[in-house]
Amino acid sequence: MNVENAIETHYRKLADSLSNEYEDLYESISNNKLRALFSTLHMRVVNLFDSMNQRLPTGDSSSHFWAEPSRELLQSIEIIEALERSLKKSEYAFYVDKYHREKITFCKSFLSKSGGSAIPPNTEKMELYYTIPIFSPQRSIVIENQKNISDLKLIGEGSYAQVFKYFDKFYLRSFALKRAKKELTSKELERFKREYEQMSGLRSPYVLEVFSYNEANKEYVMEFMNSPLDKYISKNNGKLSFQERVRLGLQIIRAFTYIHSKNILHRDISPKNILIKEYDDVVVVKIADFGLVKVVDSHLTSVNTDFKGYFNDPNLVVEGFDKYDVLHETYALTRILYFVITGKTSTDRVSSNMKFFIENGLSSDKRLRFKDIDELRQAFQNIKPS
Template sequence: MNAENAIESHHRKLSDILNNEFENLYESIKSDKLRILFSTLHSSVTSLFDSMNNRLPTDEDSAHFWAEPSRDLISSIETIEALERSLKNSEHAFSIEEYHRDKLTFCKSFLSKSGGSTIPAYTEKLELYYTIPIFFPQSSVKIENKNNTADLKALGSGSYANVYKYFDSFYLKNFALKRAKKDLNAKEIERFRREHEQMSMLSSPYILEVYGFNEKNNEYVMEFMDSSLDKYMLKNNSTLSFQDRIKLGLQILRAFSYIHSKSILHRDINPKNILLKEYDDVAVVKIADFGLVKIVDSELTSPDSDFKGYYNDPSLVTEGFDSYSILHETYALTRILYYVLTGKSKTEKSPENVRDFINRGLSSDKAIRFKNIDELGKAFQTITPM
């Protein structure tokens, strides 16, 4: 189907529900009708994800998602996929943000058009994107020192930057490109540049490598990783042995032992910022996203930083994010290690073999918590299989 005709066709099919709620996120889209389609689909997916979050199962139990929203989400997914196919080789080609591509694929696996749908046990809360786009126009980046161009595939988006994947025809391998958003103010651009500067000064096999910074486009190149911790666990949780989990956890601890040795606190520890490179014989952990780092005795850390990081200690909401300390870092790492050991992010009904570890690491009494990585690592290594 011709691209313009495909856009017109879908625009007419959705004419009753078209809305511009998220149109501001798609200002770079040249076609007015495609822009409003993206806004409408973004609104639909976000609203339906929100509805599903209110119906999530608890632990081993499944849950029921009503028939009408099930059909609506199926319809939205089918429209997104049809649009992507129709526009693939045109000037309107686009990519779906990686998190949403994964979650929409997951939803397709259990959604039913009749009688409602059974949400699988252990389904985690879906993230809702209100200020971050779900759809990205495909573009190209010039590798200036090689006079080379490559198509970019959107991998994700955060508050300050979009991340893309591209294949370099000179090195014959994939790289990632992190590009600052165009609407950042001078302070935010400076923080983005300092993130690159900070990461380039770190030298460890457990830290994501970054390369040259392009001042013109406010972007920098990174090594490409195969998956994030959450995707790795989703894919491998059923086959990982207890020893595999311990080895994975120890890599994470070594990474943060190195980070802390440089008087740095990461402050945004979560499964999306822990990446893995999968080789034939081993999966190697690397830590990414140093945009919220706190450097002791440095002015780099903004005193008015907002609470961020969904694995962070909730007490930071009242204490203030500028009060972040090593006790908050070990709290988040305790949750990460629990996730590695169990494949679950919720710590309620913890297995007996990790209960003491969790109770100490997540204690509301900070005097009880692990004081550093060494204490945390020693406790982690005492955990035995069920």
């Protein structure tokens, strides 16, 4: 089936129940109707899983799931799987989150189209994804070699690497190439490669995509982004509305909701490591630079790691960077979100609408800080225009 026709077919099937409730989770999807489909299917899965949670059996007995939601969940699963097949080799190819892939398989084993369904004994409560996408774009680009790379243009440089832009003649699009500096130590090179490996293992529309690693040249290819957050805000500070700033902030929060769900702390949060992709109709945020991530049981999280990240809690200089935890991460994110809303990095003079957010998020008393990303999100969403 033609790709556009497949999207149109399923869009019409759900025409009477289309919902934009979760559409902001799929801002990176360029096709408007596919974006609406993902939002609607996400809404259906959340609502139907929630209904099923109310009917879970106790002990070894089974329980009855009503006929109408059983049929609706089966239809949703059929549409998801049909879309997967139809879009598999297209630019709209996508994958289903691992947790939901397992739950879809489980639900298919007992759901019935008539007379309701018997929920198996000892069925666990379904997890509901309110802020994490269920569907994400597939990594459809595989760069086997770099024979098409030419005319590298330096677009950025840090302590460990240089970033170049180039145009790929095969894919007819621009990519970025990150190359480690020649003077790096073996430990620094190991961290550079670990950054690539870490990012290649993350599958989220809000994390920068990486495509291939060249061991000989100590470099890797990644998607090209238009600008870092600081340049984007500086360029557009006079014309960004409060609602547009909130949308950017919520994308950053969704990114870190996903990152933290993988038991990862970024540790180098700054406006230079949050990148912006500008499409014709939407602006998308993506997180980059995972060279300082803290992963449980990783030998690369060193006790002697130097203090990095100019949005980090200054008390880390005394505490030691190896003591970095989620309260330090929410501190840095508070500063980032304040920058997004106000365009300012200094918090010396905070307006009344931001006072609670800043005083708690940046408090020297860690008991007052946002204890996790969800608490940070709730406080951020309560900020009103000044």
